[in-house]
Amino acid sequence: MSKLIIFSAPSGTGKSTLVRYLLETGLDLKFSISATSRAPRGEEKHGIEYFFISSNEFKDKIANDEFIEYEEVYEDVFYGTLKSNVDEILDSGMNVVFDIDCVGGLNIKKIYGDRALAIFVMPPSVQALRERLEKRGTDTPDVIERRLAKAEYEMSFAPQFDIIIENDDFDKAKMETYDVIHKFINS
Numbered sequence: 001m002s003k004l005i006i007f008s009a010p011s012g013t014g015k016s017t018l019v020r021y022l023l024e025t026g027l028d029l030k031f032s033i034s035a036t037s038r039a040p041r042g043e044e045k046h047g048i049e050y051f052f053i054s055s056n057e058f059k060d061k062i063a064n065d066e067f068i069e070y071e072e073v074y075e076d077v078f079y080g081t082l083k084s085n086v087d088e089i090l091d092s093g094m095n096v097v098f099d100i101d102c103v104g105g106l107n108i109k110k111i112y113g114d115r116a117l118a119i120f121v122m123p124p125s126v127q128a129l130r131e132r133l134e135k136r137g138t139d140t141p142d143v144i145e146r147r148l149a150k151a152e153y154e155m156s157f158a159p160q161f162d163i164i165i166e167n168d169d170f171d172k173a174k175m176e177t178y179d180v181i182h183k184f185i186n187s
Contacts, residue, residue: 002090004112005029005181006098008105009121010151012133014167018121019099021174027185030094032086035061035070037078042138051082069107074146079104095185102157109162117184119177120161124168126151 009015023029035051037058046052053061058078062070070080079101089096098108102120109118123129129151133144158164163180167173 001115002093002095003185004086004090004096004098004108004116005184006100006105006108006116006118007121008100008102008118008154008157008161009167010123010129010154011147012129012136012151013121013123014132014170014173015121016099017170018165018167018173018177019097022097022177022181025178027178027181028094029097029181030089030092032081032089032096032098032100034098034100035067035078035080035082037076038074051085068111069104071101071103073101073150081108102154106157106160117163117181118161119163119165119180120158121173122155122158122164122166123151124166128168 007015007019019031023031033047033049033051035053035058037053037055040046040052044050055076055078058080061067066082066084067080068083068086070078072078081098081100081104086096098105100108105118109116126148130144130148133139133147139147165173165177
């Protein structure tokens, strides 16, 4: 039976980089592309990192019950997981990987129970997170400040996750994450 692996973390913690690494390891993982009403950042492309849709289209999909979960993360900025995308992956026999906010991740865990593994990627500190976000260069100073405020809130959810991976040494975090997922998939 296919399983679900949920990654949540504050922005800039390295979860997306961890997910990209894992997708290349041969663990029969397929990425669940989230939908969002925010604009693309940097080199992001529709249908690759996210399904970029308008806020009105997002609200229509909510009204039509097309999401497993969704969240208004910032005012009029929605993120959600389309049922059709997840069902397609599970029906193909692959394991689904989510790169998702904390509330959405915990909602998916509630729905799928033991069939899902919820992993929280913890930054070494809020200061380290600030440095990563500034170095990334994709956000304005105001957006970085909002992300840092949200990060402290998100870190309070960590104890509700099945596993916490601290990402202060990326190679160590990669190996620890791989081992946890390999064991989970094969259990």
